[in-house]
Amino acid sequence: MKQIGAGAVAAGGFITLLKTIPTIISSFKDSLGSLKEKGATGEVPRTEKDLSFKYVIIGSIVLILLMALLPQLPGESILNKLLVGLLVVIFGAFFVTVSSRIVGLIGSSNNPISGMTIATIMGTCLIFIAVGWTGKIYEPMALVVGGMICIAAANAGATSQDLKTGYIVGATPRNQQIALFVGAIVSSLVIGWTVHYLDTPTKAMMDQGITHAIGSPTYAAPQATLMATLIKGILGGDLDWQFVLVGVFIAITLELCGVKSLSFAVGAYLPLSTTLPIFIGGAIRGLVDWKQKRSGVQLSAEEEELGKGNLFATGLVAGGAVAGVIVAILSVNDGISATLAKVSAHEGLERALGAGGYQLLGVLFFAAMGYMLYRIGRQKQVSIDKL
Incomplete structure (x- = not known):
């Protein structure tokens, strides 16, 4: 059943993304158009002052370098980590745009973060296979890319809501962006400590041979299990594709019936x-x-x-x-x-x-x-x- 649910969720995520292709194209056009307009005009109104786009470029380069040099991140060599960092920036550029646009136009409830994460993980795994990276050693690397895109898409949706609210009340976008940047850093430190603390097994767990609390019966984390199933199956070559394809066709049938396949698929997978x-x-x-x-x-x-x-x-x-x-x-x-x-x-x-x-x-x-x-x-x- 999990394999069927995994296939349905993956297909539902891709279908959701396909539906947003016009949004992706229009968003990039609007972004490039706004950059040209800001470069052509002199004085910018206070309510339209943003942080310079150069900070995005510099931040992306720093992120790639950090991912390549930090020893805590998985990877055999710096070259492996450079590719992982590059994939994070490329997938992030697409899915952050999609997330912020969808939330700004429709709302947070319609933001397909699960679909974006699944698409990122599967795309990353296929790229790894294309360059000959298969096996358990590359599984954590694929998870790093998917996890970072998931966080980026969630933050993009929240940022879109904040900036939209700020526009309504007459705030300065630049000041909001600085505050959001500080908030993201502080919250990441708190969340990182919280997750590490919750992952600490109790004495009863250690007696049963459980080394990580997250993923145990106490904190089952079923969606995380779905991601792990896809990564292990694709990179290990042992994914039971017949059941996955059953889930894919279930998702397609639901879409033809006018039902949102991703919501149904997540419900079919979760306990x-x-x-x-x-x-x-x-x-x-x-x-x-x-x-x-x-x-x-x-x-x-x-x-x-x-x-x-x-x-x-x-x-x-x-x-x-x-x-x-x-x-x-x-x-x-x-x-x-x-x-x-x-x-x-x-x-x-x-x-x-x-x-x-x-x-x-x-x-x-x-x-x-x-x-x-x-x-x-x-x-x-x-x-x-x-x-």
Whole structure:
């Protein structure tokens, strides 16, 4: 099933990118046109002052050199690492443009970052095969390219939103870009430490021979497993293409039926424990919309975004992310885990209710949260004029 899901996700990503080819072409034309216009005109209004394009060129060269010289990055030689750095800059130039353009025109929810990452990984692996680089030693190198493009595309989408907001309120793009640059550096240090800390196995894991927490049953990371499956399969030559092609044709069939194949493919690949809550949330949203239509309520796009249900759901997403990080950090530390186990009511509730009753209690709490979301979604929307 994973091979089928991997093929469907890969095909869905490529189809999504194919749909954005006109956007890619127009974006590059607009970018080149804006550079010519800025070079031809003298005084530039404050609200249109950007950082010079030379910083992009210098930054790209510095990035390639850093990737070639840093010993922490995988690679047999400097030449290997130079090619990896060059691929990062080339793929980044395309996918950063696509990401920022799509987010600016449509929104973050339509940004196909997964598709871009998968396309980058597969393209990198095929280039490696073309130059004769096959085997396990090159797998981490392909992952470095895919990981950096994933981060770049995500940052590009966020930057596009920030600059669009700044344009509306009259900000200076140059100052925003400097602030975003500082924020990216600081956040990368914090995120790097967090990921390294979460990857530390507990004593129980080490007793089982687990050396990395991320990828273990505790932190399964199914999308990361998908990337690893594609890289190992292509570079190792042992990818089961018959199942991958089944997934590819499923994605093509869905597109012909008018269904977004990438969303369906990701849902087919991810475990049910991940996708079922998303489905239930979507069903609640659909029920609220259906009730509003029956009541004759017609809302604009702005009013829907500012609806109490949307705002509450946004809080749930943010709260779930923060709570997940907190629980993960607490669970990594053996001392904290032992202290929390002493005050935990888990064993007492399980003895009192039984294993089935204990699980039923969790289902009841989840159902209560879903009902709360439905009730809040049905409440009167926030008026834009009052904001």
